[in-house]
Amino acid sequence: MxxxxxxxxxxxxxxxxxxxxxxxxxxxxxxxxxxxxxxxxxxxxxxxxxxxxxxxxxxxxxxxxxxxxxxxxxxxxxxxxxxxxxxxxxxxxxxxxxxxxxxxxxxxxxxxxxxxxxTRENMHPADQFEAFKKLADERGFGAEEIAARFGVTAQVVRQRLRLAAISPRLMQVYRDGDLTLEQLTAFALTEDHARQEAVFDRLSYHRDASIIRRLLTETHVPATDRRARFVGIEAYVEAGGTVLRDLFTEDRGGYLEDVALLDLLVTARLGREADALRAAEGWKWTEAHLDFPRAHGLRRVYPHQVELSAEDQAALEAARNQIDQLSEWHQTTDEIPDHVDVRFCELEAEIDRLEAKRQAYDPDDVARSGAFVILSHDGDLRIERGYIRPADDKPRSQPEQPGDASESLEVGGAGGEAAEGGEGEGDGEENGTDDEEEDCPLSDLLVRDLTACRTLGLRLNLSEQPGIAIVAMTHALAAQIFYVGANAHVVGIQPNKTDLASHAGGIEDTAPGKAWADRHANWARQLPRDVACLWTFVAALDYDSRMALFAHCVALTVNAVKLPWERRQRALATADRLAQAVELDMTGYWRPTARSYLGRVTKARILDAVREGTGTEAAKRIADMKKLDMADAAEQLLAATGWLPALLRTPKHDQGRVGEPPNEQTGATYPLAAE
The missing domain is CATH 3.90.1530.10 (Conserved hypothetical protein from pyrococcus furiosus pfu- 392566-001, ParB domain)
Structure with missing residues (x-):
């Protein structure tokens, strides 16, 4: 009609x-x-x-x-x-x-x-995917044109076209109801049908989409990897690399498929940076490494304090004055203008540059030592300077220097390594022979007898003088930590140092790790270059400085790492008591992020953390999210809460604070309160 x-x-x-x-x-x-x-x-x-x-x-x-x-x-x-x-x-x-x-x-x-x-039935999603693909293949429509004709976004069209490119075998499994749409979208991460089917054949009864994605990308490198961040995705693609993108989840930049090319680019850039450093600063050698070579066995020198030139001092004061003025002008402003913020950053960078000039290496040290150029945990460049190879070291007959000695804690690390080479108790010691009568030297037996008596006397007197005992203890610890191999200590107490970087990758690049490295380097710069002068240095320190050095050396030996194969319940319980005594609050050193915790635990633990930190309602809001999205959301929710996992919490005090102040007149310290 x-x-x-x-x-x-x-x-x-x-x-x-x-x-x-x-x-x-x-x-x-x-x-x-x-x-x-x-x-x-x-x-x-x-x-x-x-x-x-x-x-x-x-x-x-x-x-x-x-x-x-x-x-x-x-x-x-x-x-x-x-x-x-x-x-x-x-x-x-x-x-x-x-x-x-x-x-x-x-x-x-x-x-x-x-x-x-x-009384109607929607078409099967697989039919829809293939119909969109037919429009693209037969009519030449692009994603944007198809999107305009059907009132959806171009991203939705691209997703449907990617799903249409799934292996016909897996598409049939989906039609038969043996794969869910979420699982199918996981397979769509790659367009390689053989790869899709190989992963499908490896699956057991557990076919979670996250497992499928992990198996599909197990030979790839995520764009968040430190190597990818160091090189840059654009440089990698420009060099011929390909990036696998997940159209259905937040993939944080995708996955780099050509790992060999990426490693080649990383190595090449590290090499260029090492060459540039050697040319700019005059080191005898530089070496590029992906990770710090912890078993290098090299001694190390440190920079020393120098005065700024009049020109640099004036520039430093001018930069500080400008920052003070800007801060005063904008102290009542809720939001600092962009151009002012940029100026703040420029001034802070200038101040850092000028302050760095206060530290300088001796030209002789630079001429005989080198530096390691390393890729940090965050994908930034990390430089460790002042390492001396054995062939370039001074003869052993010359005075030992703390800068020459290989420190057991590498700068940038959050924990000390085991001292290379060991202490070698007694190695190279003179036998103490009295040469008063050249023709009649004392027998070894008599020397041992006499020095044993002297040692007993030392013990008796030292036991009555706690203040001197602290000097001796500090000297022994500092001699072994900062002058490795010098064998200059008389107190038989040895620091047992644990390399925390071997337990927690990248810990040396965190803010606490860098703070510890700076503190250690600061002490190394202050100590005398000749180990023979160390006792005089320690004894001459005021009480607070001596105790600060003592505390630093003792702190380096603390080991509260929990390993699955160790049974150290009593030691770990003591670590809890130590945490109470020093009033440890880990919120100042750690916060829950997707990288540090939330992305490494189950969804149930993420929800428990949010529930504890912000309440039940917040946990309910993110309960249906996928794992990565949930971890990111939880990071935002917990950012200002101070929430900590149980392993990082300090037990509440069951008694008062231990320790009493020293008697300043006698130098003696009072006994610690019994716990």
Whole structure:
């Protein structure tokens, strides 16, 4: 039947054109929940591209007396009516646009409205994916054009096209109901059908999407990897590398497929940086390494304090004055202007540059030593200077120097390494022979007898002088920590140092790790260069400085690392008592992030952390998120809460603080309070 104008035909079953502004929503429409904005957008795009493919069903509107009002209410097609109104708002059509309709005054309006929404079946998603692919392949439509014709985003189209490229074998498994859509999207991470099928064959009954993604990328490098951050994705791609992108999850930049190329680029850039450092600073050698070579066995020298030149001192004071002025001008400003913030950063960088000039290496040390150029845990460049190879070292007959000695704690590390070479108790010691009578040297037996008696006397006297005992202890610890191999200590107490970097990768690059390295280097710079002068140095320190050095050396020996194969319950319990005594608050050194904790535990533990830190409601809001999204959300939620996992919490004090201040007149220390 040909369409006719509404003015002449209104019989039931007639196809008519009705002006858009004469159509209203039917009060008998079964759909009470309104259409979503996205659905209306999609309908509008479809109509704009292809017209209305299905007629609206309407009935005449009647007034209270049963007379026609001239308007029609839409029984079926309310979404299409709203889509056309949206097009009017966008000035794509006029409000009088004629709409093809079927008049139905016979059937119950509510029933046919319900029938329209119930007795139908959506196409299988696999059919939809393949239909989109057909549009792209046969009609040459790009993602943006397809998106415009169907009212969806280009990203949605790209996702459907990627799903359409799944291995036909896996697509059939999905059609058969043996794969969920979430699992299918995980396989869509790669377009390599052989790789998809190989991973599918490796799966057991547990087919979580995260496992599928992990297996698909096990030979790749995530863009968050320190190597990728160091080289840069653009440089990697420019060199011919490819990046695998996940269109369905936040992949943080994707996965780099050519690991060999990435490693080559990293090595090349580290080498260039090492060459540039040697040329700029004059080191005898520089070596590039991905990780710090902890078994290097080399001695180390440190920079010493120098005075700034008058020019640099003036520049430093000027920069500080400018920062003070800017701070004063903007102290009441809620938000600092961008240009002021940039200036702050420039001034701070200038101050750091000038302050660095206060430390300088002796030219002789630079000429005979070298530096390691390393890739840090965060993908930044890390430089460790002042290492001397054995062939370049001074003869053993010359005075030992703390800068020459290989320190057992590497700068930048958060924990000490075992001392290279060992102490060698007694190695190279003179036998103490009394040469007073050249022709009649004392026998070894007599020497041992006499020196044993002297040792006993030393013990008796030292036991009565705690202040001197602290000097001796500090000397022994410092001699072994800062002058490795010198064998200059008389107190038989040896520091046992644990390299924390071997237990926690990148710990030396954290703020606490760098703070410890700076503290250690600061002591190394202050100690005398000749170990023979160490006793005089320690004895001459004021009480607070001596105790600070003593505490630093003792702290280096602390080991509260929990290893699965060790049974150190009593030692770890003592670590808890030590944490109480020093009032340890790990919130100053650690915070829960996706990298440090949240991304490395189960979803259940993430939710427990959020529940403890912010409450049940916050945990409920993120409960349905995927693992990576949940970890990121939890990081934001916990940022300002001070939440810590149980292993980092300090038990509450069960007694008062231990220790008493020293007696300044005698130098003696009072006994510690019993715990």
């Amino acid at each position: 040909s369409a006719k104008s509404v003015e002449t035909i209104v019989e039931s079953g007639t196809e008519v054109f009705i002006p858009l502004n004469k159509l209203k929503k039917s009060p008998k429409n079964a759909r009470k929940t309104p259409h979503s904005d996205a659905a209306i957008e999609a309908l509008a795009a479809s109509i704009a591209a292809k017209g209305i493919l299905q007629n609206l069903v309407v009935e005449p509107e009647l007034d209270g007396e049963g007379a026609a009002t001239g308007f029609y209410v839409v029984t079926i097609g309310e979404g299409r009516r709203l889509a056309q109104l949206l097009r009017v708002k966008r000035k794509e059509i006029k409000k009088t646009e004629p709409i093809r309709c079927i008049v139905d005054t016979v059937n119950d309006a509510h029933e046919i409205s319900l029938d329209e929404n119930v």
